[in-house]
Amino acid sequence: MSDDAQPPKWRQDFPIRWDDDHYITRRELAKFLTLGSGLIAGANVMIAGIGLSQPAPRFPEARIATASEVAPGASMLFRYPTEEDACILVREASGAFHAYSQVCTHLSCAVIHRPADGTLFCPCHQGLFSTDDGRPIAGPPTRRLPRIVLEQRGAALFAVGVEA
Numbered sequence: 833m834s835d836d837a838q839p840p841k842w843r844q845d846f847p848i849r850w851d852d853d854h855y856i857t858r859r860e861l862a863k864f865l866t867l868g869s870g871l872i873a874g875a876n877v878m879i880a881g882i883g884l885s886q887p888a889p890r891f892p893e894a895r896i897a898t899a900s901e902v903a904p905g906a907s908m909l910f911r912y913p914t915e916e917d918a919c920i921l922v923r924e925a926s927g928a929f930h931a932y933s934q935v936c937t938h939l940s941c942a943v944i945h946r947p948a949d950g951t952l953f954c955p956c957h958q959g960l961f962s963t964d965d966g967r968p969i970a971g972p973p974t975r976r977l978p979r980i981v982l983e984q985r986g987a988a989l990f991a992v993g994v995e996a
């Protein structure tokens with residue numbers, strides 16, 4: 833009679849109850865995680881492939897000034913590549929031209945030329961960019977200003993592209 837109170841021997845060796853057997857096993861979890869990771873990696877490769885196969889953006893050519901319109905040390909505003917994109921053309925004292933987007937890379941205020949120290953200044957948070965290459969040299973901006981690619985044909989200056 834006392835044998836009825838004891839669980840059978842097989843239950844001691846296999847102690848999983850019938851209603852608990854739907855819980856996921858460690859092996860199934862490992863399989864799920866491996867397959868899930870593989871799918872995510874495959875999707876990333878596919879997205880990278882799509883991105884690389886996109887053609888580079890093409891920019892229009894736009895005549896923006898005549899060289900003699902901008903004196904050495906001076907600057908001029910223009911719009912490129914669309915009428916919504918404010919840009920600034922700077923002529924160094926040496927006569928070299930540089931052009932950048934006028935939109936500050938911090939919080940999008942308009943930068944202005946400071947010929948006294950050869951910088952582009954953002955009045956919103958005192959950001960400062962070099963006119964040589966558009967890199968940030970002071971204040972909160974961490975990214976350089978997008979450069980407008982220029983071509984000089986005779987006396988005329990053309991904008992032909994944007995380098996972010």
Ligand code: FES
Pocket residue numbers: 936937938939940941954955956957958959971972973
């Ligand atoms: S928006 Fe130009 S420094 Fe903040």
